[in-house]
Amino acid sequence: MSHRGKEFLSIIQKAESDLRTLLNIPEEYAVLFLQGGATTQFAAIPLNITTPNDAVDYIITGSWSDKAYKEATKYCKPNVIWSGKSEKYTKIPGFDSLKTNQNTHAKYLHICANETIHGVEFKDYPTPINEKTVLVADMSSNFCSKPVDVSKFGIIYAGAQKNVGPSGVTIVIIKKDLIGNAQESTPVMLDYKIHAENNSLYNTPPCYGIYMCGLVFEDLLEQGGLVEVEKKNKKKAEILYDAIDSSNGFYRCPVEKSVRSLMNVPFTLAKPELEGEFVNIAAGEKMVQLKGHRSVGGMRASIYNAMPFAGVEKLVAFMKDFQAKHA
Amino acid sequence: MSHRGKEFLSIIQKAESDLRTLLNIPEEYAVLFLQGGATTQFAAIPLNITTPNDAVDYIITGSWSDKAYKEATKYCKPNVIWSGKSEKYTKIPGFDSLKTNQNTHAKYLHICANETIHGVEFKDYPTPINEKTVLVADMSSNFCSKPVDVSKFGIIYAGAQKNVGPSGVTIVIIKKDLIGNAQESTPVMLDYKIHAENNSLYNTPPCYGIYMCGLVFEDLLEQGGLVEVEKKNKKKAEILYDAIDSSNGFYRCPVEKSVRSLMNVPFTLAKPELEGEFVNIAAGEKMVQLKGHRSVGGMRASIYNAMPFAGVEKLVAFMKDFQAKHA
Numbered sequence: 001m002s003h004r005g006k007e008f009l010s011i012i013q014k015a016e017s018d019l020r021t022l023l024n025i026p027e028e029y030a031v032l033f034l035q036g037g038a039t040t041q042f043a044a045i046p047l048n049i050t051t052p053n054d055a056v057d058y059i060i061t062g063s064w065s066d067k068a069y070k071e072a073t074k075y076c077k078p079n080v081i082w083s084g085k086s087e088k089y090t091k092i093p094g095f096d097s098l099k100t101n102q103n104t105h106a107k108y109l110h111i112c113a114n115e116t117i118h119g120v121e122f123k124d125y126p127t128p129i130n131e132k133t134v135l136v137a138d139m140s141s142n143f144c145s146k147p148v149d150v151s152k153f154g155i156i157y158a159g160a161q162k163n164v165g166p167s168g169v170t171i172v173i174i175k176k177d178l179i180g181n182a183q184e185s186t187p188v189m190l191d192y193k194i195h196a197e198n199n200s201l202y203n204t205p206p207c208y209g210i211y212m213c214g215l216v217f218e219d220l221l222e223q224g225g226l227v228e229v230e231k232k233n234k235k236k237a238e239i240l241y242d243a244i245d246s247s248n249g250f251y252r253c254p255v256e257k258s259v260r261s262l263m264n265v266p267f268t269l270a271k272p273e274l275e276g277e278f279v280n281i282a283a284g285e286k287m288v289q290l291k292g293h294r295s296v297g298g299m300r301a302s303i304y305n306a307m308p309f310a311g312v313e314k315l316v317a318f319m320k321d322f323q324a325k326h327a
Numbered sequence: 328m329s330h331r332g333k334e335f336l337s338i339i340q341k342a343e344s345d346l347r348t349l350l351n352i353p354e355e356y357a358v359l360f361l362q363g364g365a366t367t368q369f370a371a372i373p374l375n376i377t378t379p380n381d382a383v384d385y386i387i388t389g390s391w392s393d394k395a396y397k398e399a400t401k402y403c404k405p406n407v408i409w410s411g412k413s414e415k416y417t418k419i420p421g422f423d424s425l426k427t428n429q430n431t432h433a434k435y436l437h438i439c440a441n442e443t444i445h446g447v448e449f450k451d452y453p454t455p456i457n458e459k460t461v462l463v464a465d466m467s468s469n470f471c472s473k474p475v476d477v478s479k480f481g482i483i484y485a486g487a488q489k490n491v492g493p494s495g496v497t498i499v500i501i502k503k504d505l506i507g508n509a510q511e512s513t514p515v516m517l518d519y520k521i522h523a524e525n526n527s528l529y530n531t532p533p534c535y536g537i538y539m540c541g542l543v544f545e546d547l548l549e550q551g552g553l554v555e556v557e558k559k560n561k562k563k564a565e566i567l568y569d570a571i572d573s574s575n576g577f578y579r580c581p582v583e584k585s586v587r588s589l590m591n592v593p594f595t596l597a598k599p600e601l602e603g604e605f606v607n608i609a610a611g612e613k614m615v616q617l618k619g620h621r622s623v624g625g626m627r628a629s630i631y632n633a634m635p636f637a638g639v640e641k642l643v644a645f646m647k648d649f650q651a652k653h654a
Binding site (some may be wrong): 209289 | 363371532616
């Protein structure tokens, strides 16, 4: 099957169309299916929409926004206007306080909508003080977990592998008037203009991954769209955070309650020496991947769209049982 | 499944190990599983192993080497030392004639080992006149179709999608001493050092595609390795080229006989007005994708590793039948 043949064209066009329906993407936005993960976009974004002397603003809420910021230093003049590092990335800044730090001439304001490792999630989005500054968001780990008002953003980008498909597909939703001014040194594969003009078919795309994303978009629409998906995600997260908060301190979630992620739930034990046992026994009961990221320790339950209620309920029952045995 | 978990580690390590066996890759070479297709490597190669004022040499044997050359103009000083354009890309240059054109100080000499669209293939490889100049080859469309002496090359790179796996995986085989000197503006995802230090796991790799490549490598080893695979490919190509050459000019292959590709067989009809009919009737008999690339016209039969003898025999029988009806 050629990626230019009518069979695959119908697959990628249907995937784009269903994603546009799911997220209610306005006509003035392009949808691109790319490769290389969000990490490639960390470079592509400044390369496409800045010149080397342009100021841009970054809010650092965890590891991913920090990586995005560091990559941007190669291509323009990024400023950190807020960092949660000193509070171990457990907070999202208040938007009023941001206003005084924002650069009037910033080309964009970059956020990571959900920090996969630290479990902090933007529940609303800051508005740049200059209406010419566009909001750019890495939504890799909460893409399609809830409705989003795309019109508030200049660029939304996401690796597919959390909620919508296998790894190896990156989705970029970009306002069309931002396309076409890439820096001269931009690799052709990082130039949004090339991909927009070629409907993501400039070279052979990750066809199988895009096909799988399309199947997931169909399924999300059949579930009733992202309003219904968000209801399920909220309920799953509530069950788990309630179990943590009602454990009399046996379990602890370090993240500020109002910005806890619906996708990634980090927690620790009051007795850290029990954490290894917790992870091992859980794995024995087929609850795997519960160890926290090597950079933060503790545990982390990732409860993406595909995690059923039963999975969360089983974990909560296990947590109560574990506590009863060790309290 | 996390890409850092032991399950996926065993998959990617086995895939690398089997590929090393298949191509007899020396220890002093790194094997990287990347994303973005050969087109991403068109930028990554000069970004990693040149400085902006370095001379590099390109041999242009078709569309793909021409694209690689054009991308390199952004990052260093590439020279075209031979081009087959005036002869419609039907030849490979004689290596003696190349010697006078090569730049003594070129950092690398770049070739496309098999031009997918034009059907010309290097049967042997040129030796740079300066031993410090490394040979770099895009092997996207003949990777793992035959044995290759890896030690002759500084870098071999290939999109997986022709012979070894689904689209979305790019394999780079690079001599380790070439790694670590990327230009400052290199996007982190194009920096070989990052990928080599992280065993291709710096960010989430295209896991499913790598898994599939691993299964194909196992299969190629079970077939007896690349010596046996090449025998099959030679026999398949021979059947098809013989049918063309013995058609009394009804079918024509424009490529010089000694450099005809074992993978991509372009041919035309003496009566071009019949080509549409040829392609349509063939498609009706389930022989699809026979139309030549839009840039060259005519027909093209791609007979990659996965094409069985029976497929080539069916096409040849159809060609004879079509000729009998129209001669």
